[in-house]
Amino acid sequence: xxxxxxxxxxxxxxxxxxxxxxxxxxxxxxxxxxxxxxxxxxxxxxxxxxxxxxxxxxxxxxxxxxxxxxxxxxxxxxxxxxxxxxxxxxxxxxxxxxxxxxxxxxxxxxxxxxxxxxxxxxxxxxxxxxxxxxxxxxxxxxxxxxxxxxxxxxxxxx
Amino acid sequence: xxxxxxxxxxxxxxxxxxxxxxxxxxxxxxxxxxxxxxxxxxxxxxxxxxxxxxxxxxxxxxxxxxxxxxxxxxxxxxxxxxxxxxxxxxxxxxxxxxxxxxxxxxxxxxxxxxxxxxxxxxxxxxxxxxxxxxxxxxxxxxxxxxxxxxxxxxxxxxxxxxxxxxxxxxxxxxxxxxxxxxxxxxx
Numbered sequence: 001x002x003x004x005x006x007x008x009x010x011x012x013x014x015x016x017x018x019x020x021x022x023x024x025x026x027x028x029x030x031x032x033x034x035x036x037x038x039x040x041x042x043x044x045x046x047x048x049x050x051x052x053x054x055x056x057x058x059x060x061x062x063x064x065x066x067x068x069x070x071x072x073x074x075x076x077x078x079x080x081x082x083x084x085x086x087x088x089x090x091x092x093x094x095x096x097x098x099x100x101x102x103x104x105x106x107x108x109x110x111x112x113x114x115x116x117x118x119x120x121x122x123x124x125x126x127x128x129x130x131x132x133x134x135x136x137x138x139x140x141x142x143x144x145x146x147x148x149x150x151x152x153x154x155x156x157x158x
Numbered sequence: 159x160x161x162x163x164x165x166x167x168x169x170x171x172x173x174x175x176x177x178x179x180x181x182x183x184x185x186x187x188x189x190x191x192x193x194x195x196x197x198x199x200x201x202x203x204x205x206x207x208x209x210x211x212x213x214x215x216x217x218x219x220x221x222x223x224x225x226x227x228x229x230x231x232x233x234x235x236x237x238x239x240x241x242x243x244x245x246x247x248x249x250x251x252x253x254x255x256x257x258x259x260x261x262x263x264x265x266x267x268x269x270x271x272x273x274x275x276x277x278x279x280x281x282x283x284x285x286x287x288x289x290x291x292x293x294x295x296x297x298x299x300x301x302x303x304x305x306x307x308x309x310x311x312x313x314x315x316x317x318x319x320x321x322x323x324x325x326x327x328x329x330x331x332x333x334x335x336x337x338x339x340x341x342x343x344x345x
Contacts, residue, residue, distance in 0.1 A: 072233060073233050073234050073235065075233070075235075112233060115233035116232055116233045119232070119233045119234070119235060119238070122235065122317060130322065131317075131319040131320070131321075131322055131325070132238060132241075132242065132317075132319055134319075134320070134322060134325035134326070134329075135242055135318075135319040135320045135325055136241075136242055136245040136246075137325065137329060138320055138324070138325035138326075138328040138329050139242075139245065139246045139249055139328075140245060140249040141328070141329045141332045141333060142328050142329075142331075142332045143249040143250055143252075143253040143278060143281070144249065144252075144253055144256075144332070144336075145331075145332030145333050145335055145336040146253075146274065146332055146335065146336075147253040147256055147257050147274065147278070148336040148339065148340070149332075149335040149336050149338070149339040150257070150270060150271060150274040150339075151257065151260050151261060151271070151339075152336075152339035152340055152342065152343040153270065153339050153342070153343075154261070154268050154270055154271050155343055156339075156342050156343050
């Protein structure tokens with residue numbers, strides 16, 4: 001894009017560019033936003049998304065094919081987990097045969113697997129889904145057990 | 159079913175539980191437990207809390223299954239925080255109802271019971287407020303208590319989970335206390 005701003009990267013017709021999309025909902029900043037996988041945009045040439053020239057004030061949107069991109073929350077994980085046996089794609093990563101997108105780029109389902117696995121990692125460290133459910137259990141047991149204890153002690157005191 | 163149904167139920171839920179909390183607060187500070195006002199406040203707190211918990215179950219189910227795609231729920235930290243808070247709300251109000259049912263109107267005469275009931279109601283009330291607020295964030299609207307989050311440096315997009323050791327200590331302590339108190343009662 002060329003809006004005359006100093007950090008613009010002007011697209012040039014005939015070239016292909018790698019792009020990623022971000023959706024900042026809920027007034028989020030930093031890394032708490034949704035992202036897409038990387039796509040190739042061709043300016044007038046074939047690519048994942050092809051930009052086509054039009055004449056007039058606005059394009060005829062009905063004649064232009066839509067590109068649907070799954071957006072996802074990028075949880076955090078680490079290299080140790082990615083190359084551990086817990087990650088099904090670890091052997092290919094260890095031998096440098098595959099990138100993330102070769103398994104998690106083709107369809108929404110595979111991208112959601114990536115989103116869920118990385119969010120689970122972020123929520124639970126190395127314990128799988130443990131911390132989320134332990135937190136809930138701890139809260140419930142604290143309130144339930146505390147109530148039982150208070151009732152019992154009050155009966156003994158009565 | 160869509161998100162609108164969940165929104166309507168959430169509003170009703172926050173309303174009924176706020177009524178329960180207000181009636182509880184009124185009864186908490188009334189000295190004459192036999193007055194019509196005190197007995198009325200007790201009944202309203204108890205009945206509203208019970209109705210609120212039943213409604214909360216349906217609200218949770220419509221939120222989990224009927225608002226977003228299930229995959230989106232489990233891949234958003236904000237929504238997972240909502241799930242944690244939903245269980246806290248059910249736990250706090252459920253424990254309050256159990257306490258009131260088990261001890262009857264005597265609950266108001268015993269200071270320990272009364273204070274513990276107060277702790278549960280405050281926890282339940284805060285949970286319902288936070289849940290509504292997170293719901294506002296999730297549906298791309300603002301939240302009335304955003305300023306409070308900022309004041310306490312609370313980030314809604316960070317997981318609100320306890321450290322594993324803290325959860326285990328809390329579980330062991332609460333269970334230990336419950337078992338110990340049961341043994342003491344039978345002595």
